[in-house]
Amino acid sequence: MSYITKPEVRHPALEENALGLTRRDYEGAMSTLCAGCGHDSVTAAIVQAFFELEIPPHRAAKMSGIGCSSKTPAYFMNESHGFNGVHGRMPAIATGANAANRDLVYLGISGDGDSLSIGLGQLCHAIRRNVNMLYVLENNGVYGLTKGQFSASADVGSVSKRGEVNRHGPINPVPLALTLGATFVARSFSGDKKQLVPILKAGLTHKGFAMVDVISPCVTFNDHEGSTKSYAHTRTHNFEVVQTDFVPLMTEITAEQDRGDTTAVTMHDGSTVMFRRVAEDYDPTDREAALSYLRASQAKGEVATGLLYLEESGADMHACENTVDRPLVDVPFGDLCPGSAALEELQKEWR
Amino acid sequence: MHPTDVSNPDYYHKVVDCQWACPAHTNVPEYIRLIAQGRYTDSYMLNRESNVFPGILGRTCDRPCEPACRRGRLEDEGPVAICRLKRVAADLRGDVTDSLPKIPEKKNGKRVALIGAGPASLTVANDLMPHGYECVLYEKHAKLGGLMRTNIPSFRLPESVLDEEIAMIIDMGVEVHLNSPVESLKELLDHGGFDAIFVGTGAPRGKNLELPGRYDSDKIHIGIDWLESVAFQHVDSIEERVLVIGAGNTAMDCCRTSKRLGGTDVKVMARKSRDLFKASDWELEDAEAEEIEILENHSPVDFVVEDGVLKGMNFDIVEWREGEDGRLASTTLETIFIPCDAVILAIGQENAFPWIERDIGIEFNRWDMPIVDRKTHQSTRPEVFFGGDSAWGPENIIWAVEHGHQAAVSVHNQCQGIALDQRPPFGMNLISSKMGLHEWSYSNDFNPENRTPMRYADLEKRLKEMNVEAELGYDLEETAREVERCLNCDIQTHFTAVLCIECDACIDVCPLNCLTITDGGEEDDLRGRLTAPAENTDQDIYVSEDLPQTKRVMVKDEDLCVHCGLCAERCPTAAFDMRRFELYIPYAGQPWPTTISTAPTTSL
Numbered sequence: 001m002s003y004i005t006k007p008e009v010r011h012p013a014l015e016e017n018a019l020g021l022t023r024r025d026y027e028g029a030m031s032t033l034c035a036g037c038g039h040d041s042v043t044a045a046i047v048q049a050f051f052e053l054e055i056p057p058h059r060a061a062k063m064s065g066i067g068c069s070s071k072t073p074a075y076f077m078n079e080s081h082g083f084n085g086v087h088g089r090m091p092a093i094a095t096g097a098n099a100a101n102r103d104l105v106y107l108g109i110s111g112d113g114d115s116l117s118i119g120l121g122q123l124c125h126a127i128r129r130n131v132n133m134l135y136v137l138e139n140n141g142v143y144g145l146t147k148g149q150f151s152a153s154a155d156v157g158s159v160s161k162r163g164e165v166n167r168h169g170p171i172n173p174v175p176l177a178l179t180l181g182a183t184f185v186a187r188s189f190s191g192d193k194k195q196l197v198p199i200l201k202a203g204l205t206h207k208g209f210a211m212v213d214v215i216s217p218c219v220t221f222n223d224h225e226g227s228t229k230s231y232a233h234t235r236t237h238n239f240e241v242v243q244t245d246f247v248p249l250m251t252e253i254t255a256e257q258d259r260g261d262t263t264a265v266t267m268h269d270g271s272t273v274m275f276r277r278v279a280e281d282y283d284p285t286d287r288e289a290a291l292s293y294l295r296a297s298q299a300k301g302e303v304a305t306g307l308l309y310l311e312e313s314g315a316d317m318h319a320c321e322n323t324v325d326r327p328l329v330d331v332p333f334g335d336l337c338p339g340s341a342a343l344e345e346l347q348k349e350w351r
Numbered sequence: 352m353h354p355t356d357v358s359n360p361d362y363y364h365k366v367v368d369c370q371w372a373c374p375a376h377t378n379v380p381e382y383i384r385l386i387a388q389g390r391y392t393d394s395y396m397l398n399r400e401s402n403v404f405p406g407i408l409g410r411t412c413d414r415p416c417e418p419a420c421r422r423g424r425l426e427d428e429g430p431v432a433i434c435r436l437k438r439v440a441a442d443l444r445g446d447v448t449d450s451l452p453k454i455p456e457k458k459n460g461k462r463v464a465l466i467g468a469g470p471a472s473l474t475v476a477n478d479l480m481p482h483g484y485e486c487v488l489y490e491k492h493a494k495l496g497g498l499m500r501t502n503i504p505s506f507r508l509p510e511s512v513l514d515e516e517i518a519m520i521i522d523m524g525v526e527v528h529l530n531s532p533v534e535s536l537k538e539l540l541d542h543g544g545f546d547a548i549f550v551g552t553g554a555p556r557g558k559n560l561e562l563p564g565r566y567d568s569d570k571i572h573i574g575i576d577w578l579e580s581v582a583f584q585h586v587d588s589i590e591e592r593v594l595v596i597g598a599g600n601t602a603m604d605c606c607r608t609s610k611r612l613g614g615t616d617v618k619v620m621a622r623k624s625r626d627l628f629k630a631s632d633w634e635l636e637d638a639e640a641e642e643i644e645i646l647e648n649h650s651p652v653d654f655v656v657e658d659g660v661l662k663g664m665n666f667d668i669v670e671w672r673e674g675e676d677g678r679l680a681s682t683t684l685e686t687i688f689i690p691c692d693a694v695i696l697a698i699g700q701e702n703a704f705p706w707i708e709r710d711i712g713i714e715f716n717r718w719d720m721p722i723v724d725r726k727t728h729q730s731t732r733p734e735v736f737f738g739g740d741s742a743w744g745p746e747n748i749i750w751a752v753e754h755g756h757q758a759a760v761s762v763h764n765q766c767q768g769i770a771l772d773q774r775p776p777f778g779m780n781l782i783s784s785k786m787g788l789h790e791w792s793y794s795n796d797f798n799p800e801n802r803t804p805m806r807y808a809d810l811e812k813r814l815k816e817m818n819v820e821a822e823l824g825y826d827l828e829e830t831a832r833e834v835e836r837c838l839n840c841d842i843q844t845h846f847t848a849v850l851c852i853e854c855d856a857c858i859d860v861c862p863l864n865c866l867t868i869t870d871g872g873e874e875d876d877l878r879g880r881l882t883a884p885a886e887n888t889d890q891d892i893y894v895s896e897d898l899p900q901t902k903r904v905m906v907k908d909e910d911l912c913v914h915c916g917l918c919a920e921r922c923p924t925a926a927f928d929m930r931r932f933e934l935y936i937p938y939a940g941q942p943w944p945t946t947i948s949t950a951p952t953t954s955l
Contacts, residue, residue, distance in 0.1 A: 217854070
């Protein structure tokens with residue numbers, strides 16, 4: 001952490017978006033995480049994505065649980081809604097919030113402890129229900145807040161800072177999400193904003209549950225030799241399977257973005273996600289093929305990154321449940337609570 | 352672009368905009384920090400090292416540092432009041448007698464003549480006396496100081512301040528000859544027994560305006576001569592309606608002096624438009640605050656004198672347009688008459704050397720100016736040196752001081768048989784300012800306050816008398832506020848590429864978007880693809896060695912960095928460190944200590 005806050009003085013030529021806001025207007029309090037934490041870079045990427053998508057901060061809700069990752073919503077978008085829930089329970093709270101107000105943009109921030117240990121069941125059900133939200137899992141393979149024990153995502157053979165070797169197999173959120181039927185699954189790296197920002201933008205635009213597993217090194221407890229979640233290891237083992245470009249609605253697709261070897265997927269709001277295959281024969285719209293490719297890639301020790309799977313036609317929670325098409329706050333009170341006479345009438349049906 | 356060589360003192364020196372812009376390279380951020388700590392005497396002595404006359408310059412400097420101040424590029428709230436803070440150090444300092452250089456009893460046997468007792472000559476004496484030189488000063492007036500005494504009115508520079516700072520030098524044991532104009536340089540060369548002669552006689556001749564009626568009245572004065580007469584109290588009044596011709600700083604001194612000597616309706620008449628005035632903005636503002644009218648685009652036509660009495664002047668009102676050759680040309684719109692009782696001409700100064708014989712080996716050019724080497728200040732006669740306004744025409748006090756330093760180096764080399772071009776180089780030191788986990792040895796928080804305005808003595812009171820100092824100076828509260836505005840540009844963001852793990856923390860936290868990690872490239876190309884495009888090409892961009900993990904480079908645009916240190920605070924490996932840059936300036940016989948080496952760039 002720092003003793004001084006980030007000075008408010010700005011670059012005079014700072015770019016403004018259509019709302020008249022600069023990137024700085026999407027920032028939050030000073031981070032109290034360790035210097036060099038990957039999570040701070042993810043925070044910066046989120047700021048960039050919201051700024052570029054021109055989302056008014058007060059129309060977004062930041063949901064989180066417990067852990068280093070879950071602290072980060074304090075460090076961006078001061079003017080957004082937010083809920084910091086108990087450990088691992090953020091998916092349920094986000095589901096409830098989304099049920100009540102479907103118009104907000106939901107962003108869940110979690111970590112490998114919060115999502116893959118204590119909150120694994122919660123995560124699974126949020127995926128299964130296809131809650132319309134972007135779920136960012138800041139994955140560093142250790143419990144940083146409790147001094148660096150291995151987490152459930154630590155790889156077999158990964159060495160702790162004290163020299164111990166991990167023997168348990170990891171829970172890998174990407175195949176997990178694919179298996180559970182997630183409609184948007186990506187993996188990225190905190191040290192590569194060029195890749196991460198378009199993925200976050202696509203995830204925020206996606207209608208349904210968007211899982212983004214971000215390798216986000218713990219600079220204090222898991223950035224040494226022998227770690228498989230360090231900056232150096234991630235860089236040397238990173239294999240970008242598909243390159244992703246996000247093209248907002250009403251924006252022309254440039255020649256640079258469409259070079260013939262690209263596949264375009266139109267999002268529900270009309271914007272486009274462009275895929276450029278890097279790995280041969282990889283199809284980010286074929287769930288089975290993606291799953292088998294990623295299993296093989298994991299066995300080779302590769303860190304496969306990119307927007308790995310996208311299905312834009314899935315029905316989200318509201319579609320499945322056939323809910324009212326407005327946020328509950330906009331439903332007249334008389335409709336929400338029709339009174340005892342209406343209840344009486346309803347109950348008559350079952351007598 | 353090749354990796355930036357920060358071991359060259361010029362690189363970090365240039366980042367300290369104020370120090371780079373100062374002709375004498377005064378260590379501004381450090382002296383401001385010393386003021387912030389209440390160490391006024393230390394601050395004064397640090398100033399004195401480079402600019403010799405902190406009390407005088409704290410009131411009168413032309414302040415090339417202030418327009419250069421990085422703060423001025425950030426927001427529309429003005430640069431740090433560097434000059435006013437210098438005055439604070441001078442006003443609040445303690446006794447400095449013990450801190451002044453010790454003068455050896457045993458002299459080195461070399462004698463140096465200094466002609467004209469202005470800032471240039473005094474600086475030469477200041478630099479040479481501590482090395483055992485015998486300095487002999489010749490001054491045509493009855494008092495020392497040169498134009499600092501004769502041309503700067505006492506309401507801007509109190510005599511006591513002037514006397515005290517000149518005395519610090521004279522008391523080193525300079526032999527002074529007052530009322531002793533040198534009439535013949537030849538004689539001094541032939542019979543003076545000097546090893547070197549320094550000419551610091553300034554530009555003593557005010558330019559005349561040869562227009563009809565010029566010599567028909569005795570109420571038309573040459574500005575610098577008139578100011579001199581006021582300074583020596585030969586003149587103590589002026590008529591009520593005064594026109595000052597010219598728009599330089601001398602014109603401002605003339606009009607403000609007129610206001611104090613009886614002028615009630617004082618106008619400054621300028622040929623050009625205001626944006627082309629030579630006077631500093633603050634001097635124009637000070638004049639206007641004293642109810643002086645400044646008229647632009649008024650080109651003088653003639654003096655109207657009836658029966659030997661000055662009635663006024665005719666002026667063409669002109670419009671300026673840039674011609675095809677790129678030069679400004681005027682067209683007259685109309686001619687008007689402006690009544691007045693006295694006129695002061697302040698349209699420039701020239702050099703004059705009637706006392707230098709043209710057959711003694713000192714060559715003059717076609718403008719009748721001596722040929723003087725820009726670097727060494729040596730004339731074509733090896734033992735004669737020129738400095739201050741006498742070398743290349745009118746500049747200002749701080750340039751005269753720098754000329755004095757450089758001429759002293761040359762005189763020393765000349766007397767010791769060292770080639771004049773073997774000048775001691777600039778040196779530097781870099782010291783980490785890290786004190787603890789998040790603590791630095793400087794105040795790194797950005798203070799968004801606006802520039803502290805100066806308070807002035809009550810208008811009526813100050814116009815009544817010549818000796819009431821117009822500016823009151825900052826009080827302690829104002830000082831405390833203003834010092835915090837300094838960005839500490841000398842605390843450098845020193846980067847060590849091999850330590851970087853490319854976590855982006857510095858880039859994300861930087862409030863001014865100065866940093867980028869990207870692929871290397873040529874400068875023009877790089878400048879265009881940074882986090883914020885680096886469009887100010889006056890300011891350098893720093894490029895690191897290749898980073899270990901991805902072989903990209905760290906690029907920093909120096910332009911708007913506020914030196915808050917957050918990049919270093921958020922750096923997990925101390926690849927960024929805030930290091931205090933200290934420039935070692937060589938002076939005569941006193942190169943900076945050679946034992947000090949620059950900080951390593953590739954390890955902790």
